[in-house]
Amino acid sequence: SQKIEQNSEALNIQEGKTATLTCNYTNYSPAYLQWYRQDPGRGPVFLLLIRENEKEKRKERLKVTFDTTLKQSLFHITASQPADSATYLCALDGRNTPLVFGKGTRLSVIA
């Protein structure tokens, strides 16, 4: 069955460092992969999308990589700030199939 794993439930890092979150998947061939941010008590908010034929995507301090051979995506936040503390979700989409979300990684940036 399809499976999505995000590397850890929680990640603590020091302010100013780069946070790296991992999303691995099995038994799936996504056409693209999305990353969302979710704050407590709120719905997810879209951050970045990367397609199967793209290796890397950037947006301000965010960078996403996608390796379809390793079946893995890495999500980086550079120069992290306490305001980046949230849960980050990866989501996979096939071709005309619903999004499948991972459990998320709760990131805490410590000042």
Place this chain on the structure above:
Amino acid sequence: DTGVSQDPRHKITKRGQNVTFRCDPISEHNRLYWYRQTLGQGPEFLTYFQNEAQLEKSRLLSDRFSAERPKGSFSTLEIQRTEQGDSAMYLCASSFPGTSGSSNPYEQYFGPGTRLTVT
């Protein structure tokens, strides 16, 4: 503010009662999705509509759950004979696949959710 609204934000009900939630998507969005999220989990797909047509339902969706989108605008999700296991956050999202010229046709805009507690 994403523009998707959900009502109510919180609902406490007794086991066996029926509940109905409403979602108002962003007005030009023709796709509407329902998800369920429990603590420590990511959103789990329930069903989605394109305009008024319900195109897909999760195999996990019990017969006690029904969703409608009568005029292709707002949607309702009804749960009949609620059980304690139905306690969760119910999220609605909308999108507009549009044409290939859309900046991001796959982005889903989520509402704030309805938190259901079944006692």
